[in-house]
Amino acid sequence: MNRRELLAMAGVLGLAPSWAPSWAQARQTGDAAAASAARDAWLYALPLIEMATARARMLKMPGAAINALNHSRTLTDHTGRAVTTPNNDTLYSTAFLDLTKGPVTLTIPVTGTRYYSVAVMDMFTNNNVVLGTRTVGGEGGIFTLVGPGQAATGPNPTRIATAHAWLLIRTLVNDNADLAAAHKVQDGFGLKGPAATATPAYAAREAAPAAYFAAARQLLAADPAPPTDLRLLRRTSAYLGAGPFDAAAADEGVDNARMITVFAKGRQTFVNGWAYPRANLGDYGQDYLYRAIVALQGLGALPVAEAMYMKAAGDDGAGNFKGDGLYRLTLPAQLPLDGFWSLSMYEVTPDGQYFFTDNPLRRYAIGDRTAGLKRNADGTLDIWIGRTDPGGERSANWLPAPKAGPFSMTLRTYLPRAELLNGQFRFAPITPV
Template identity: 70%
Template sequence: MNRRELLAVAAALGLVPGLARAQGADAATLARDAWLFALPWIEMATTRARVFKRGARPNRIYHRRKLSDHTDRSVTTPNNDTLYSLAWIDLTQGPVTLTIPASGQRYVSAAILNMFTDNDVVLGTRVNGGAGGDFTVVGPSQTATGDRVVRVLTPHAWILIRTLVDGPDDLAAARKVQSGFKVSGPKAERPPAYLERDADPAAYFATARALLAADPPRPEDAAFIQRSAGLLTDGPFDAAALAAGVAQARAVAKLASGRVAFVNGWSYPKPNLGYHGVDYGYRAIVALQGLGALPVAEAMYMKAAGDNNSGLFNGDGLYRLTLPAQLPLDGFWSLSMYEATADGQYFFTDNPIDRYAIGDRTPGLKRNADGTLDLWISRSDPGGERSVNWLPAPKAGPFSMTLRTYLPRADLLEGRFRFDPIVKV
């Protein structure tokens, strides 16, 4: 990639609303922006296909009965705090009913994401307290009555449910609550298979057009689609410009994690996480690096700056994170460890103590005399009293860490509270 192309990539990291709405953009720029615009549909379809390949069907719920570990590679940056349940729903045949159990003091959330990855609603502890109930989920043009009707902006959607596990001894009780989540609806056929993001440019956009036809974007997106020179509709396009633009788009996706703005060692989510509007660039990067992310009122995800503000750690030494005695949140917190893949995704890493995250429910953590907590991060056991507070890093290769805080309070949401950085000891 030459200097001009690199400059274009750098500019695209701040993609929209500026560039994506620019008049008179050249063909390669249009291809770049259109590739990123369509990426959420592609990633959702890819994730759905992986589930259906294992025998799942639409409008049925599937419960994962164990916490995610290093063997789970279907969704990037999973958590190790909650049991996941999921359903891919098809509303083209009629409404679907989502049953939420009474959960008491246990945190639960049921996020319903449309096919361009916005959270149309998040039900559960924050919204409904510990009460349960039946909710009617309807598509964009369907009608329903009652005070528990939830509207989704696309005919197909993803219900992603999280049930908190309060430590190893709580797994059986958590599973009992998890079993209370149910989905029922009309019988629907599995959708056709779609190509993935590594498809050649022409095939990628053919797939994108099919996905957008099945699950149309919002009216606010019409202006951008009109300027996509037929890529997102059905017009012809210059092959050379198409290839150049897609190469830039893939570079944007690969470099994005290194262009994050860090504050005192952490990146903080944008306020529109989970409700992206016309911020297509941010939406694309979230789809690639954190598909299914909750909105900030539900949870805040902070990524550590890593070595040299790259978002990745490469060192073989010892790192430390010090947390205050009290954090400004009403839920729970955890620090997760991920190995980084070449295409910009993150998964748990195998380790000798089967610890993929460390948090407020980790048994045996040792606090300092003033109540603060030192967490130790390294590839090998730091030894002594530090071992109980150890988060293992991969045996080799770059790694990333994400700090999750659930039900954050205003001080955290509004930036008055900031975490200390992870430091190399």
Template identity: 35%
Template sequence: MNTNSQNISPQTAVTAAMAKPLVLWGYPLLEVLRTCQVQSNPQATPAFGRGPFGMFQGSDRPWTHEDRDIVTPSCDLLYYNAWIWIGSSPVRLHIPPNHGRYYVVQLLDAWSENFHNVGLRNTPPEGTEWWLIHTEDPMPEGIDPAHVVRCPTRLVWLLGRALVGGVSDAPDARAFADGVRLEGSGPRPLCVSLWQDSGNASQDFFANLIQAVDEIGVPSGASDLRPLMRSLRLPPGGLDALERSSERVREGLRQAHTEGMHLIEQHIVNLTRKPWTWSPHLGVWGDNILMRATVAMKGLGALSATETIYAQADFDADSEPLDGQHGYTLRFENGQMPPADAFWSVSLYGEDRYFAANPLGRYAIGDRTTGLRLSQDNSLTLQIQNERPAEGDANWLPAPTGRFYLILRLYHPREEMLKGRYALPPVQRIKER
């Protein structure tokens, strides 16, 4: 415990110790619900994925440093969001015709599990209908089982992405996204409509958790800490349980929330100080509570690794933190470009986990960047620094003046990446003269 044990009661200490795992366990669920509350708020002005519950709402342009609904976004894609509640009848997902443009409609449950993706790999070019049902519901009659997706929770987040080739291509990408439609969603769940945000972080956390777990439930493949909630006398549905609790219990919950959030924050940074870290298990968490919580804090909505690999660089080749006070290079040798069948790109984010403003308006660079210059030996060297390079803008990824990190995304990664046979080159610091 962070507080001196002589200054706290045994009841406070026991409550804090027991409730701390609930913070790690419940954080991804609450972060999903918070996002749902923001994006499906009936009073919100529709924009950039915000709009009525049960309908897709998309962005008109790639995201920039001004867009802050989701941490660690991509600027290679147009996002289109929808939130649905699966009642007793299936929800229909319509995919329009598509002729080669990369897209994916990611399905996440309320606990941030990427349980299914709809895209080029499983949908014909002429488009099709998909039917979404809850895992406990019977198979509907008259529907092709091959086009039925069973969903672990009744609240489902559909996070669509469509590749966009710049501002001039945005209207065509948006036209495709507008053709992706939903029909048959139930109403917004109460745990979203009654979202509590009083400014008391710990009390809001546990109040929202109690309400959410009662209504959302826990998927069969995930860790279930509801018995621990009951042992703390936080029964499902008892939103007033915190107010009935003694001050000692509430103090224990405050300590648990502070320490639990600190633990998650500690793990969003690469603790090994390796140049690159990535996981083949991203998006599919099972009972890995800490990893689920860590990614919910730094990259909520991450796709499963078979769809996209997210490699993160917090440190350079000498295990020093990336900092805009220095310049860096990232060099891919001839024949050693990132192995992706769709495309790849390197995005840069500031310490706040969003894009950093820069004079070039460039937030990522990759195989689709216009004007990239290869060396005479056909290698590719990216320049990552705050000041404009003397060589020009072609291979420049602008950095802020302070700390930052990189995410290398590989869409439809090849087997050598998934199996660990491809080694990403480290980011090299340019030595000051």
């Protein structure tokens, strides 16, 4: 990657150029155009690879099968490592779909006032539809999920862009006493479809370039890209098409692609201590780079109309906290949303993914349903964040950080109102005490 390309990529990412010279030392052994094509091919295919990896993990769960729902009966805790950046607010019900032999019928039960969402994502991680509190309401219904080229028959036909897809249901839980009622809602969801054939194994993102691109070609054969991606596919045809490709150029391009994912993590634009999602989160169009980064950092993200995810800037201005002292976040008495909110704590793994951290309270997030929180006289809420209990009245509002190592925080707001969506409302930063 030459310096010009490097700075251009920095502009796309919205990154400061201070780290750019280190990229300029990248190897220049292969043909520059071929290496650039390999870089872009690797990033383009990453969502497909991550979806296939998540599907393989799910199918290892007891009783899991294609076109069948698998319910998680407990809220995700520090032992849950299947998908990065999970929430601790909702129960997950998940299914990977195979629509090649015909439509799949989805039944949504009556949910009343309880929040839920059913996101159906194509293999490129775009949310083709979100059926839930915002769009369907609490009365439920029956929906026919239809693959490409299939006749749109059945109740409420809903077109899915690829023949394979991921269906992810989130069912809100108020507290542990509410679990039984939430389970009844989960049990009301139904999925019925043709029996599916065995799913092949695919290489993961850590694979060598030859294996990675072979898997990408297999996945694209099973779920072809939309015509709007043809320009990129022509330019990367050596890797995502018939080939052949030069091994040295592939190595250089993949190395650069991996560096992009490393440097892009947290290198977002922060406004008063928070990075706000782009408007195209969850439905990316031709924003292949953003799509790749989200697939790595937050696979399965909802579109902003459904939920907004804000990442805290951290001590380094790139999303990581490293201090051993106490931090504070002050929230207003009322937030501009029609759903619920939570602040989640994550430990940062060596490969840059985010999972809940073990702690003495077994508290992985603080939100509007957290019992025993103490508000200030004016209704505002101080959340105290640190590796050790702050003591006294602050203990009630303590969000425990990992005992050691870097950590990260994400603030979720479900069903945000216009002032949050359009940027009129901004959160106060998390600050050291």
